[in-house]
Amino acid sequence: MALLIAVALFLAQAINFGLLLQERRQARLDQATGPAVTRIVDADERIAAGKKIGGGGSWSRTRVLAASPIPPGAERLGDIERALRVALTDAGVKANRIETQVLPISPNDPRLRYVSQSRIERLLRAGAELVVAVERPDGQWIVLNIGWTRNDSTILWRLFAQTAILYGVVLVPLLWAGRRISRPLRRLAAAARDFHPGTATEPIVESGPQDVRDVIVAFNALRLRVTAMLDEKDRMLGAIGHDLRTPLAALRVRIESVEDDTDRAKMADTIAEMNRTLDDILSLARLGRPSEPPTEVDLAALVDAVVEDFRDLGHSVGFEEADRLQVRLRPSPMRRALRNLIENALKYGKSAEVTLTATPHEVVIAVCDRGPGIPADRLGDVFEAFTRLETSRNKETGGIGLGLALAHAIVREAGGDIALENRDGGGLIARITLAR
Amino acid sequence: MLNTDTMGDTPHLLLVDDERSIREPLAQFLTRQGFRVTQAGDAEGARARMTAYAIDLVILDIMMPGEDGLSLTRHIRESGEIPVILLTARTEETDRIVGLEMGADDYVVKPFSPRELAARVKVILRRAAAGGVRQHAPESGSFAFAGWVLKSGERTLVDRDGVSVPLSTGEYNLLHALVTRPRQVLTRDQLLDLTQGREAAAFDRAIDNQVSRLRRKIEADPKAPDLIKTVWGGGYTLAAEVTRL
Numbered sequence: 224m225a226l227l228i229a230v231a232l233f234l235a236q237a238i239n240f241g242l243l244l245q246e247r248r249q250a251r252l253d254q255a256t257g258p259a260v261t262r263i264v265d266a267d268e269r270i271a272a273g274k275k276i277g278g279g280g281s282w283s284r285t286r287v288l289a290a291s292p293i294p295p296g297a298e299r300l301g302d303i304e305r306a307l308r309v310a311l312t313d314a315g316v317k318a319n320r321i322e323t324q325v326l327p328i329s330p331n332d333p334r335l336r337y338v339s340q341s342r343i344e345r346l347l348r349a350g351a352e353l354v355v356a357v358e359r360p361d362g363q364w365i366v367l368n369i370g371w372t373r374n375d376s377t378i379l380w381r382l383f384a385q386t387a388i389l390y391g392v393v394l395v396p397l398l399w400a401g402r403r404i405s406r407p408l409r410r411l412a413a414a415a416r417d418f419h420p421g422t423a424t425e426p427i428v429e430s431g432p433q434d435v436r437d438v439i440v441a442f443n444a445l446r447l448r449v450t451a452m453l454d455e456k457d458r459m460l461g462a463i464g465h466d467l468r469t470p471l472a473a474l475r476v477r478i479e480s481v482e483d484d485t486d487r488a489k490m491a492d493t494i495a496e497m498n499r500t501l502d503d504i505l506s507l508a509r510l511g512r513p514s515e516p517p518t519e520v521d522l523a524a525l526v527d528a529v530v531e532d533f534r535d536l537g538h539s540v541g542f543e544e545a546d547r548l549q550v551r552l553r554p555s556p557m558r559r560a561l562r563n564l565i566e567n568a569l570k571y572g573k574s575a576e577v578t579l580t581a582t583p584h585e586v587v588i589a590v591c592d593r594g595p596g597i598p599a600d601r602l603g604d605v606f607e608a609f610t611r612l613e614t615s616r617n618k619e620t621g622g623i624g625l626g627l628a629l630a631h632a633i634v635r636e637a638g639g640d641i642a643l644e645n646r647d648g649g650g651l652i653a654r655i656t657l658a659r
Numbered sequence: 660m661l662n663t664d665t666m667g668d669t670p671h672l673l674l675v676d677d678e679r680s681i682r683e684p685l686a687q688f689l690t691r692q693g694f695r696v697t698q699a700g701d702a703e704g705a706r707a708r709m710t711a712y713a714i715d716l717v718i719l720d721i722m723m724p725g726e727d728g729l730s731l732t733r734h735i736r737e738s739g740e741i742p743v744i745l746l747t748a749r750t751e752e753t754d755r756i757v758g759l760e761m762g763a764d765d766y767v768v769k770p771f772s773p774r775e776l777a778a779r780v781k782v783i784l785r786r787a788a789a790g791g792v793r794q795h796a797p798e799s800g801s802f803a804f805a806g807w808v809l810k811s812g813e814r815t816l817v818d819r820d821g822v823s824v825p826l827s828t829g830e831y832n833l834l835h836a837l838v839t840r841p842r843q844v845l846t847r848d849q850l851l852d853l854t855q856g857r858e859a860a861a862f863d864r865a866i867d868n869q870v871s872r873l874r875r876k877i878e879a880d881p882k883a884p885d886l887i888k889t890v891w892g893g894g895y896t897l898a899a900e901v902t903r904l
């Protein structure tokens with residue numbers, strides 16, 4: 224942005240200077256030809272009248288020579304020559320050839336000895352003299368010297384200096400103004416990016432121009448509204464949990480009066496299942512606002528502990544005890560995610576195999592089963608809550624597919640991902656990948 | 660519901676819950692289990708009944724309108740040694756920890772199995788009758804031993820670098836039994852008994868298996884254990900100083 228403005232400013236300056244240069248050149252032309260023409264006309268008249276030629280000071284004396292003093296190869300000034308010719312013709316002077324040359328003036332020039340100090344300074348500042356030679360029809364050359372301002376390089380420096388001033392005057396305030404707008408905007412963007420409804424954060428300080436302030440005020444208000452809505456949701460879910468759990472608990476107490484043991488056990492299982500689902504719903508809904516901070520955890524021990532709990536319940540879950548593997552995460556939700564994956568594997572595959580592998584950058588927990596797997600085109604769908612693939616996975620096993628959705632959400636929240644893959648030879652692999 | 664004829668040797672339970680749908684069938688069930696049960700629908704009623712009767716144990720719902728179960732637990736603890744079992748919902752985990760810290764003896768999570776509740780009532784009453792020494796909320800607080808910290812509220816084991824080492828339910832129960840009785844020799848039967856009061860899961864597996872798993876986690880050299888030592892004649896002991904934090 225700043226660069227663009229700088230370039231634009233420089234371009235504008237360059238164009239200005241181009242025009243200025245043009246004008247100066249024209250002015251110099253007029254300045255040089257005017258006096259020269261007067262003097263040539265004067266000399267021409269004197270020659271015609273047979274008078275002696277003189278005047279104009281010692282160094283710039285007009286003189287009459289038999290040949291042009293300008294060497295043939297010298298660089299000529301075409302525009303001056305043309306202007307002279309036009310002016311001389313207008314004045315009625317006949318000229319054959321007109322030649323010009325620019326010669327530098329050195330401070331040691333012997334001619335300067337007879338010139339006043341102020342003139343010397345002026346001449347030296349101009350830096351050069353213009354030699355004009357005009358051939359009369361009789362072959363004599365009228366020659367004279369005029370001060371000539373060099374095509375100076377200072378003009379380029381002046382361009383740079385002026386541009387620098389312009390930068391100082393325009394660009395610095397512009398950048399300052401830009402920063403004033405962009406800094407609060409950047410802060411706003413960062414705050415929006417890092418906005419996690421669970422964590423209490425200070426509202427962003429209102430700063431910058433009015434428009435930006437308005438945006439910040441609106442954002443702060445939005446954040447409060449989102450937080451309030453989530454609080455409301457939590458309260459609602461808490462109420463739902465309580466309201467559902469109470470009749471569930473009442474039911475659980477009442478079934479003790481059922482005489483038939485098998486019946487009672489089945490009822491108890493159903494109630495337990497309902498309770499687990501209720502837990503899942505509540506956890507899924509509360510996930511964005513965790514109550515437990517992440518800690519350093521031995522992931523190998525975590526996997527081992529979860530697997531061990533399943534074995535204690537008589538399930539067949541394979542896991543080779545692994546070396547200590549330190550990872551930063553919230554242990555309880557991760558236990559739950561893994562438990563849900565293993566539960567899912569057991570539900571469809573009767574037994575499960577868990578592996579833990581680590582690379583320098585990531586950790587992979589794989590839960591494998593030998594169940595029916597999932598059609599390839601639906602592998603992604605199972606993470607959606609309330610998705611159950613009746614087609615391939617067993618219907619009687621119950622559940623509303625919340626388990627995988629919860630596991631997915633937990634792992635995502637921990638900055639990792641879960642991928643499902645069908646196994647060679649049948650079955651499913653669920654892979655939790657976590658960054659180290 | 661009042662078994663006046665067996666008053667005296669029948670344990671007298673006070674059941675406090677604002678939900679009649681839970682309280683009444685539960686009272687019936689516990690009565691069938693051989694307890695004398697008095698009901699109260701709120702904290703105020705509970706206080707009145709505790710003054711009126713010699714209550715042996717209080718079963719108390721945490722979440723009640725008006726004065727809640729936690730506050731009532733504190734009151735009961737301040738006024739005597741009557742054991743308290745809390746009824747909680749899973750969503751109230753912090754309440755549960757606070758409840759234990761306030762001196763509740765045990766808790767069950769709704770929806771609970773009434774049989775399990777009855778079993779725990781019996782365990783606590785037996786304990787109270789045996790020594791009269793109340794177990795002051797054995798699972799609350801943290802226990803430091805040999806560089807490890809067992810946090811009972813969160814059920815985690817933390818090593819000296821602050822890294823959590825998750826434990827299975829069985830491992831946790833066993834370690835908890837050991838750290839709450841350091842330098843006591845505990846037989847396998849005792850350990851089974853001590854680890855039973857908790858969750859229904861972990862019992863069928865042999866204690867020996869759990870011990871060797873625990874050793875792999877906490878011993879510097881599991882083959883030559885320094886912490887959980889095997890005692891001749893069958894049993895284990897925790898050979899370490901335990902500090903309650």
